[in-house]
Amino acid sequence: MSRAVRLLAARSLRAHRSAWTAVFVAVAVTSALLGALALALGSAGLGHARVDRYAAAPVVVAGDQEVRWTTTPWGDGPATVSTELTERVRVPRAAVDVVRAVPGVRAAVPDETFTVRLAGTAAVRPADRTADRPDGGVRTYPGRSWEAAALAPYGLREGREPRTADEAVVGAGLGLMVGGTVREPGRGSAGYRVVGVAEGPAALYVTGAEARARAGRPGAVDAVGVLAEPGVAVDTLHARVRAALDRAGLEDTASGQPLRALTGDGRGGAEHLGAAPARSALLEMLAAVSGTVVLVAVLVLASLVAQALRQRAPERELLRAVGATPRQVRAAAGREVTRVAGTAAVLGALGAVPLFLGLWETLGARPGVVPDGLELPVPAWLFTAVFAAAAVTAGVTRLVVPFAVGRADSAGGDRSGRGRVRPTVGIVLLLAGLASAGAASLQGGEAAAAAAGTATVTLVAGCAVLGPWLARAALWVLARPMRRLGGAPGRLTAAGADAHGRRLGAALTPVVLVTAFALVQLTAGTTVGRAAETQARAATTARLEFTGTTAEEVRTRPGVGAATDVLRSTVVLARRAAGEPRLDRLPVLGVDAAGLRGTLDPGVVAGDLTGLEAPGTVAVGAATADSLDLRPGSAVTLRYGDGAQAELRVVAVYERSLALGEFLLPKAALAPHMTDPAPSRVLAAGLPGTLPDRAAVPAPERVELPGAELNGIVSASVVSAIGGLTLLSVLSTLALIGAGRRGELRLLRQVGATAGQLRRMFALEAGFLTGTGLLVGLVVAALPLTAFARSFTGGLPYLPPSWAGLVAGTVAVTVTAGVLLSHRARGTSG
Known part of the structure; x- marks a missing residue:
């Protein structure tokens, strides 16, 4: 049996090479996109805050930068959720003495930071005038005690340490010299004399007493850096410090949580507070778009493979007639799909690597996009994730075979989707999509956005299942005008669509998908952005x-x-x-x-x-x-x-x-x-008729969460890739359908249809698919978008007319190209 299956699969692959090309390309692109997402998720999952100023301290005592909430969900046991905090959770100063008394501790260094605001040039030489520009040219730098510089460690390059309240050491990153004066706007004429230049980034180091005064919290410190005695292992030191903190019962000064003793990469979280929240938000966003990619990929691949197998039902019937068993026929189809999908998935996995590296390189090249201190590592072993994504892609493609082969064979060819199961499933999906849209209108924030996204995918899936019926409904409206006004090509188009409703539904599904997806993704962002800008201008x-x-x-x-x-x-x-x-x-x-x-x-x-x-x-x-x-x-x-x-x-x-x-x-x-x-x-x-000197006209006030720009760029890149995949699915589906119509078109030429008539027939088909797909896609997108817009803005969805024209034009060009190019050598030549 295995020899017969291998023979059937090999012969079929050679005989239907052009049909499988469309599936091959779609699988390769899907694998590349999923592989790139897997790498992005892995890198973000491994992400951590960079260790800079605590690099020399094996253990750092800090507050717990997470908040937790434990409650009982409906009908379940207690559940705990947590999220990262963006502001400093401080440590009681008593912790310094507790840690200092731990055996093996060479020094316990309190770190107290404050913000230094310098206008224009950070400092000037003695002969120059000190900069003082309260007009918007203010930059901020960290200020610390000189004692805390040893935690990096940052040593002196020149000069000496500060000894009095008016002396300071500056970090080499400021590019200043010993002998200068640093003055801050709003602090009067007092300033700091630069008595030394230290290694490291831009910063200002003062005496411990001055740092405590500037920090303004005499009973608390930001963190405690622990320096070990020679020969004391990190694990040993950590265990001793942890035990000492537990015995003392010390808690942070805000929420009363136990203090944390951090080692390794965890120390970075105590200095780069924005890194952990940004990483968490990035992970959530990537997980959400990955779910969308998987759902879109399943729809695309299932539609393509099902169409490729369905249109060869007569061939399988012939094999059954000459003695092939149903099991052999299904096994041959599965082997055929596995060979195509497996090769394409591996090729796509290789393409995922440059795709991911290009995105990560773009993020790193844009200043300020990746929050300060957030490291997104890419170890070599992580690249094996692309093969896992390839396996998932090939597996999803292979799973379609038993359903497609069994349904097509049992249906005896194309019956335009008649039966009870399929319409029932389609109606259930539409109802679920409507319910999700309703949920989006009743919720707010991220919950509304998630419900709207779920509604869109569910409605598109329902339309995919009901594709033949949607096509027949559209044809019922347009058939008479096509027959009356389209002449022979119009009658051919109407007759072909009426005879092959399932095929027409398969062609319609990716058009609806790309239209709905593009409208939802573009309109959601422009709706919220426009409302926020309008509110910001009115509020400021x-x-x-x-x-x-x-x-x-x-x-x-x-x-x-x-x-x-x-x-x-x-x-x-x-x-x-x-x-x-x-x-x-x-x-x-x-x-x-x-x-x-x-x-x-x-x-x-x-x-x-x-x-x-x-x-x-x-x-x-x-x-x-x-x-x-x-x-x-x-x-x-x-x-x-x-x-x-x-x-x-x-x-x-x-x-x-x-x-x-x-x-x-x-x-x-x-x-x-x-x-x-x-x-x-x-x-x-x-006051009326007055304008203070050196005042800047304010920009509208608009709040954003940390890491919003990073999430925006990554999300836009992934959404663009999904849009490309859906456009490719349109071309692939139409090319596949065209490959299966060779006999039909050859027969039309034999009974007298001219090349011109066939070209006009193709144009009418393209117009029918474009118009129907755009209309159904618009309806599918309008329902969740309206609910989303009402929840977020209280108004209606908004999409700039130029963007709407771009969506419609792109869909029209893609469909027309797919219809005409797939038939250029099949129906118009002898």
């Missing part, structure tokens, strides 16, 4: 902006009528989604309630923002207020960026949350929970 009513100073100082300037500090941070909101616990990290602003008039207008719909002058208060965005059933006077529990929990009273609900974040907090309440409590900028309103 200030005409003046200052940096490197505070609202209190700005209000004393001539011509200033009102001013507010703007502090940017995050909070963590614990809530349930469909009964499951989740922790949402949301961007927030800290403001001066008394300075909002004329500077920021959040668009209050209930309550009064003047209530933010009282402690323990918060203003909430309308979407979040609706989802949590909040109103003025309600209480909401939030966790600040350092994990500290607070129950706050809602004083106002506002509508411009896409621009200003879901919560507005008093700056006095937010600042103590920030790593750097200084305002990002000061927004001010001038």
Whole structure:
């Protein structure tokens, strides 16, 4: 039997080479895309914060930079969820003495950081005038005690260490010289004399007493670096430090969690706070788009392989007639598909490597895209993941065989999808898609986006299953005009479509898929982006902006009528989604309630923002207020960026949350929970007819989470690749259908059809597929997009007309090219 199966598969591959070419290309591209995603997921999964300033400390004692929430989901046991914190969780100063007394510890060095703001040139030589530009040219650098420089270690290149409060050592990254003076805007005439230059990046090192004073937290430190005695192993030191901390019962100063003793790559998380949240967000995004890729790939490959096998049903019937058993026929088809898919998948896996490396190289070449300190390693063994992706791709392709062969053979050819199972499955999928769209309209944030995406894929899958019926419905509308107005080509087109509804449905499915996918991906982003920009412009009513100073100082300037500090941070909101616990990290602003008039207008719909002058208060965005059933006077529990929990009273609900974040907090309440409590900028309103000197017109205020640009670029790249795959599926399906119509077209030529008539028939087919595919794809996309837009913006979806024209034009050109090119040598030549 095996010899017969091998013979049948080999002969079939040679006889149907052109048909299998379409499947080969689609499998190779799918394998390349899945392989690149597997590498990206692996690299992000291995990602960690880079160890820089703690490289010489084998153990670092720090606060727990994660917040956890344990609750009981519906009908289940207790569940714990966690998320990373973006603000510094500090260590009580008592931990320094506890660690210092541990056997084997040579030194326990407290690290206290503060932010240094320098305007223009960081410092000047004694003969020059000290730079002081409160006009927006302020740059920030870390400040630390000189004692903490030993944790890297950064040694002196020249000069000496600081001894008094007005002396400093600068990092070589600043490019300064001994003898200069460093002055900060807003700190008066006092400055630091540069007495030394150290190795390492741009930084300012001062005495320990000055660092404590500048940090402003006498009872806490950022971290404790532990230096070991000679010969003490890292594991031994870590165990001793851990035991000492447990005996002392020390907890962090914000959320009361036990302190952590970090070693290895974990030390980097104590210095690069934005790395872990950005990595987590990147992983979540990659996992989400990977699910979309898999679903699209299954639809594409299943449709192609099923069509390739279905159109050869007469050949299998002939084999059955000459003695081949059903098992031999199925085994031969499976072997044939496995050989094509296996070779294509391996080839695609090899192509995944340059695809992934190109994306990662692009991210590294763009400054600021990858958050500071985030390492995305690519070890050599990781590249084996592409072969796992290839195996999955080939396996999915092979699984189609028993369903396609059995269905086509039992149907006796093309019966246009008659039967009860297939329409039932299609209707169920459509109903599930409608339910997901409804869920998107009732939720907000990421939950709404996920529900809208699920609705799109489910609706497209339903359309794929109901393809023959959709094609027949469209034909029922267009058949009479084609017969009456299209002449002989129109009658040929209508007759062919009526006789081969299943084939027409197979051709229609990828057109619907590419249209719906493109519309959803493009429209979702433009809808939210347009609404956010509109809200940002309306919310930012200030005409003046200052940096490197505070609202209190700005209000004393001539011509200033009102001013507010703007502090940017995050909070963590614990809530349930469909009964499951989740922790949402949301961007927030800290403001001066008394300075909002004329500077920021959040668009209050209930309550009064003047209530933010009282402690323990918060203003909430309308979407979040609706989802949590909040109103003025309600209480909401939030966790600040350092994990500290607070129950706050809602004083106002506002509508411009896409621009200003879901919560507005008093700056006095937010600042103590920030790593750097200084305002990002000061927004001010001038008195009528006045304009303070050296003021910059402010850009609209718009909040973003850390790592948003990184996620945006990676997401756009993956979505573009998926779009390319769906376009390829259109071409491949049409080429495959064209390969199966050789006998039909040859017969038409023999009974008198001219080459011109056949070309016009192909043009009508292309127009039918394009028009029907665009219409069905638009309907499929409109349902989840409308729900998504209503949830996010309260309005309708928006897509620039030029982008909509691009989608329609791309689909039309692709379909026309696929129809005409697949038949150019089959129906128009003798």
